[in-house]
Amino acid sequence: MNNAIHQPQTVVVLGGKSDIARAIVVALDSASLRTVVLGCRNTDTADAAGLEAQLSGATVTARHFDATDHAGHADWVSAVASDHGDLDIVIQAFGQLGLDAADDPVAAADLVNVNYAGAVSSGLAVADRLRAQGHGVLVALSSVAGVRTRASNFVYGSTKAGLDAFTTGLGHALHGSGARVMTVRPGMVRTSMTEGMDDAPFTVDAVDVAAATVNGLRKKKAVVWAPAKLQGVFGLLRFAPDFVWRKLDT
């Protein structure tokens, strides 16, 4: 159960090695947190112990999870729930940048399969469980890259646009069920995903996204921008003429 001050007892991460997701788990730590499940492609490198050491008392376990195993997602969620009870917060954090996707149709389809199709199948499986337990929050990591797609990463951006449309819509579908979805739209974040890349404007750290996420949960928001400024920035950029947008995107 999430208690009255939005502290969860059980948190599940899909894409359990994600720097952003792990920072969120740390920000959610409290005397109430008991169980963290890290769903990872490769459990050997999950470093559950490393995360556990950052928490005050919760047990962290790694469990094999692949975003592309669409057919297995429903069973995966059921198995986690039967081992650990109610899922209070599920963080959907897997994702790839797919730098070669624009030049390689197969790599592009693979990216869609992870970032979008994986989010849809696992998101529906999670929603089913949350609906059945009458409460819980799915936190989905979208991106501003999907708000207006750019020449430099439009395939990635398109997967996030799809994910974002899916998770915000799922939130509406769950209205009144006790379950909620919160879609998080970060700008550029310094994590392993963006390692070696130059900072874009408004670049933040994983802890900043985590703080914004926890704040959004407290306020029961449907959408969170990180940093918050990006909401206004994209409110304008979204409608900038194409030639202006292309100019900004260099």
Place this chain on the structure above:
Amino acid sequence: MGHQELLTGWGRTSATSATVESVGADDVAQVASGQRGAIARGLGRAYGDPAQNGGGAVIRVQPSANPVWIDTVESTATVDAGVSFDELLRRIVPHGFFVPVTPGTRFITVGGAIASDVHGKGHHRDLTFGHHVLSLDIVLADGSERTIGPDADADAELYWATIGGMGLTGVITRATFRLLRIETNRCLVETQRLPDLEALIAAMSDGDADHRYSVAWVDLATKGSTVGRSILERGDHATLDDLAEHAPKALRNPLAFAPGSLASVPPVPNVMNRLAVRTFNELWFRKAPKQHIGTPTLTGFFHPLDGVGDWNRFYGTSGFLQYQFVVPFDAIDTLREIVDRVVANGNASVISVLKRFGAESGGFLSFPKPGWTLTFDLAAGVPGLGPFLAELDQLVVNAGGRHYLAKDAHTTPDIIRAGYPRLDAWKAIRRSVDPDGRWASDQARRLDLL
């Protein structure tokens, strides 16, 4: 057929969705509980999550056509569990009776009063509501109905597991309990204004025993030299002679009881901001004379907040918490420390309540035990509440105290376990009557009560 409903407690936090079934006592056994179980719900006046059950069933027991029987010779009443204290008082006060114990609102049910083993301003003398129950009917997990009481040896354990058992032993359908005889619908109340916490502690430590009722309203929202300035109210039911002396006009209809309908608070964003709280408290404490004897009505004395319906909406969409704990009398330093922390933290709202408890009632999970109990409200949306409350929780249990399950909405299984030494014994009894886990609530899941 039930309907799906999002439910919260009075604090309007942690909403979950359940199938609500409104049934008569005879149909309780038929309610399908499924994998997520079922729990009884009264009027939802518990602040947190004990009367909700995400994904499962929530049972509202509807009163029958003749829900209240009074035995005027024995001074007892037999009442359907779904009857509210509001209705009960409307029926019994005109006959010269009052409930043996009432909480600060009359919008609770008899079932809720037993399941939370509620206390009132008279706890130092009258103990809890459960203390006055003579027998109760309960529907058990296997569908059987049993009448149990405090003395019938075989069932005494189940009885004391049910008193304060938060609905987790079964659904109470009816209860017989003692009534209190009263001569009038007024109280004779002495009000004293005290400058600070030390003066209040001294005044309460000496003199509570002379009155049936005693409670203090404390200002924990104002910093500075007036920390703990308070209003101490001590009183008794007014006799006809008292009215002749103090309020002769009230003698015209001394047992009338017909409180008016409620003014409602429209849904608003959080208007309980710090400024509003301070202004309110300033007015409240200024208004009270240094010392005064009055004859408030029963409602005015026992249920002052009931004049404003839905006042919980003042806190806006984030809702609020009511923090209530008890620490033993010898842990007075912990009480002082918590008061200092709450004042320093600056988020306590409006009026806080301090009271001295008498003996335990016998319920395995009943909250009151001898000591000081303090109650205050906090807006749940305030950032950083978690660490602050976790520290208070620890101070309370370290001092041998505990938290009230009917109010709790945030704490942990460890804190509850530390506060309730008979928890394991209670669980064993509970499991013996519910081996397959038919009864379940959000609170039970959150606090590992099952």
